[in-house]
Amino acid sequence: MNDRTLDSAVWRSALIWKEFRQLVPLALTVLALGLGMLLLILVTTSFTSPPFVNANQYRYVFLSVPMIYACGVGILLVGAEKESRSLRWLQSLPISSRDIARTKLAVAFMSLAAIWIVTLMAWVLFAYLLGMEPSVSRSVYLVGGESLPLMLVTSVAVSIFLCLAGLGLAWYFHSAMVSLLLLIPSTLAVWLTAYGIANFLSKLVRDSVSEWSLDSGVYLACLTLGYVIALALGWIASQRELSARSAPRPSSGWLGLKVAMRSERTAEAWVLWPRTTPGTGMLWQMVRQSWMLWTAVALFCALWLLIAGPIRLFDYSDNYMTRNVISRDSSVPLWMIGSLLILWMGVFAYQGDSIAQRVRFYADRGVSPSLLWWTRHWIPLTILLGLGLARYWSLRPNNSLDLVETFACLAIALAIYITGQWVSQLIASPIISAIAAPIAAVAMGLYCLSAAILMGAPWWIFIATFAILLGATWWMMKPWMERRIDWTYYVQHGAIAAIALTIPWLPGLWGIWNLPSMASATRTELVRFASGASPAKASIPFVPGPQFVAEGNDSVSTLLDSNEQVRQTYRRTLTHRAGDVGFWLSGNGVDVQLALFKAELSALRSEVSSATTASQQETSSGSDDYRTILSHVPQIVRTLRDRRQLKACDLAERIELVALRECLQPQARDQIGESLYRSLLKFLANGQARDDARRKALASDWYDQSQVNAARDWFSSGNMLGDYYLDYGYLQDLRFTGAVPLSIRLARERDLYVARLWDLLESAPGSSEAKAKREVQREQFLLRRDDLCDVVDGVVLVPTHWYEPAITWRGDWETIPADLISKGQNRE
């Protein structure tokens, strides 16, 4: 049997099958976690129509999956086999060391390529399923933006380097976890080299246009060099590992004496060591066992403190640029690596004992699970605390915000650590848990963010979430250390995690639950008003006129004062078109238009009042223009009211306010002219018509928005009321308002908001009840401003911002026209 020639294709395919099969758990874990992350993103933006899709925002998920796989593939193929000693058995088979190494290398590459293909296909499919526009999607799928092709190429190149470096390190080092850990400095070394060379070259070239491609080119070149080095060193290490191991050379001379003395000393030293408590002994074991990790952590912490420590994350001043070695943007990789290291500290907390079931040593000796638990956490948590304090010191704190930032960073670091230790108790394989932990941490971060955005979860509630996850590992310590890892173990872990993850949603859900619904009577009234005459929401014809870019009354006045030609043009337009809705709703923004209107009326009034005699006032062209413009007010107000839109209605009222402001001037009766003055006051005093318009606009906007929601067009409707964006005071992101939980809450909040406004109209203008209701209404609104539209010292203040709807409703100004009419009648 032995003499027959072997078919190399047979054993090669068997070997390749074995290697591929070995990678299946890693591939599935990485793909599943990537998918989980995508689903999480989808849930946060769920049920939106049109869907909230932008491939660029998902590209990091798609790009990170193969990169993470690349980190693990080499380590798993070699490191895990070395640790489990199955490589020894493989060596005992008649396969050459070259064939073993070559097969592992080939399988690593092939599987990485397969993961890339699967990921890219998933990317395309994902974009397609979410209904991206084909014209956009064709380019966005693979391109997405200007830098995406380059990013894709760089990602592939980095993943190849990670794969090769992982293989090389795993061949060289006995511990797979150490190899994984050393991937960080290896990758960083390439990046730093490329960064240094690129900066050097950019100084030589001085070509800012080609800077990015130059950086990428240098980076790719450095990566290529990295391939060669990793491949060569990996090959040498593999052949050394797989061939007969050389006997260690005996030390001679001084070194030999030193080695002998040291071995003698260490051999006998333990006899003299004092008896310790179990806790101290276990801490010693923890330090001795993972000394490479702690050394790496200490070195990185020192480096990080030196380079990135003094950078304030929340400091937007330019000072940091001059004080620090690198900029905040350049320090991002250091922050990311720091986060990864903290995460792996969490993973190591348990996996150090999980390797070869070392933890059974404690279980067999009846060591308390609690004691084991805290001794595993004592050192990493001390390091984190020490790092936080050192960071605070490195900031050279000069205000209380530094303390807040330190606490925030420490809290984030703790959260990352807790996620790592939680994952490591769930996944049995040290390598797979180390690979899965970053994805889990990102998913956890996204989850927290979505809870904060969607449900308005306060920051402090996440303390409970992470405390429970930390407590979960304590609770499950006994079965874990006794290796009773079966389905009940996972069910219990899952249940605790479900509780932890539900907690951030509770305040939001509680809020929704307790939000009072709109009274049915109000709802009926709103529907009745909304379903009246169809609103005149026809498209608005564009009215040509002068275009201004100015903000605020002062700047508009300055603009008009400094440019007489513009003023004349604008005055002409205003004189002829002030009653045209197209003039108000097109061209300049309504805020600018209103400011111009107000400023021009003031200017005209000044011209009119500068004419000394009544006859001069009557004959001046300014007076004509002044009166003509004011005469347009009733017409434009009615037109705007007829549009049955809240924002148009508010504009109409602001125009009314401007008109009222003119009527309140001392010489108004003369300057405006008696008949126009009277008719204006009469129009302004007609509160019933105004209220009717308000009700119709409010009902119409509310109803339209409800119809939009009913048609499942949740996107941009969750907190929209007509053209207004409603803000209720908790963290919201406009892009996520279409998500189901948030949109339910926002829709209910909007109902209440509308109901309160409706109720406000039930109170009489100027009454104390109206004032109280108005105050309550405005209290609910986050973006409220203090510049009220009210009368102060006889001057009507016209609000200039458009954040808050119905700001003019039931202001003091509503009673003034009637007062003025009655005063005029008394005078007569």
Next chain:
Amino acid sequence: MSDAISIQGVEMHYKGCDALRGIDLRIEPGTVFALLGENGAGKTTLIRILTGFQRPSTGQVRVLDLDPTRSDQSLALRRRIGYVSDAPALYDWMTVGEIGWFAASFYADGFKESYKEFIDRYELPAGRKIKHLSKGQRAKVALSLALAHDPELLILDEPTSGLDPIVRREFLESMIAVAATGRTVFLSSHQISEIERVADTIAILHKGRVQLVGPLADLKESIAMVTVSLQDPLIAIADPPPTNKILAEITEGRQKQLIVQGDGQAAAAAWRDSAGVIDAQSRSATLEELFVACTRGDSLYKRQTEPIGSNQGRTAMEANRS
């Protein structure tokens, strides 16, 4: 016919530890050779050298006329040997059947069929993953894998560890059958009674040195246990007759147990006549007594530098072969 295994002056030194201190052994083909030794004696190190996983610090090793430390010869060697390590680490995610299929691809035709016979004989569930097997079942899988290609030389490091008594007995008997077909079996073990049953030749390894080597039958015939009762434990006994050699000496109160090479009755008679000796009795030494004497008594280590019985062992092997 050349030796199946030839070891000359092999030493292996680690930092602060001398694992092997000059091993010389020659193992004839068709024998069951047992290497005995207490924990840390150097058995596994020697086996690692034989299987080509470790280069010795000094010395020469030939296995089936090949140098296992040379990469160009190690492949050919591994095709011809079957090896079970002291703690066989198999791919525990594979099933019993899968690992047989996998290993079969590296050997010539017939492996799979033979492997199937073995797993059937050991009643191993072919569809079960190795990680779900008991320790004994794993040992059986490892043995099946080592035996399935019918190797010329079987190197087994503690092969019966974890096996139940019935399988252990079956296995050991199969080793005799293997040797009967001209194959060589090299095994290390602590199970002296089993070794006694199957081994043709034994070697006792102690602190990196071969203390005793030779055909088991000859060793039993040529070595006797002499128990000497003394009036006072401090009395030193006289030297044995010139034809005898004391291999080991164990003192327990007023009794001395001496492992003596040569005619035990003559030695006992000589000591009975010595002053201060109450009585002296001789009987054949068991292998266990030999083992204990070789590994416990420092006297042996001090008095003897050459492996005991090497000449007789050689003679016995030749006799065996004939």
